[in-house]
Amino acid sequence: MGNVTIDLDKLRERLARKQTIELEDIDLLFGLLDGRILPSAALASVLQERERQDAKWGEQNNDPFTYITVLVEEVGELAQAALHTKFGGPAAAGLRDEAVHTAAVALAIVECLDRGKWRWPE
Numbered sequence: 112m113g114n115v116t117i118d119l120d121k122l123r124e125r126l127a128r129k130q131t132i133e134l135e136d137i138d139l140l141f142g143l144l145d146g147r148i149l150p151s152a153a154l155a156s157v158l159q160e161r162e163r164q165d166a167k168w169g170e171q172n173n174d175p176f177t178y179i180t181v182l183v184e185e186v187g188e189l190a191q192a193a194l195h196t197k198f199g200g201p202a203a204a205g206l207r208d209e210a211v212h213t214a215a216v217a218l219a220i221v222e223c224l225d226r227g228k229w230r231w232p233e
């Protein structure tokens with residue numbers, strides 16, 4: 112999958128203004144989505160984050176303990192953002208991003224388990 116950035120609200124607005132949808136609109140949508148159906152901006156953000164992670168780290172086949180550590184690190188960043196949102200602090204601005212990171216790591220764990228390539232370290 113290539114990197115795809117879609118402003119879903121703008122796309123919905125554009126389609127809503129039309130009385131009919133042309134075949135070329137459908138081609139455009141499928142081209143933009145690369146064959147994926149994205150029911151929400153939230154899911155689009157999580158998939159984009161997964162693509163970013165894969166581009167940065169490559170395919171990861173960590174054992175479950177290693178992955179739990181990575182997930183808890185992201186949960187910690189989410190907790191800090193939540194605290195800063197409530198009580199003030201610079202991490203407040205990253206609340207949604209940290210939620211996306213957390214969901215993307217959880218998704219990466221499922222993908223890793225489905226590949227079945229991970230092994231416990233010797």
Ligand SMILES: [Mg+2]
Binds near residue numbers: 185209
């Ligand atoms: Mg993070």
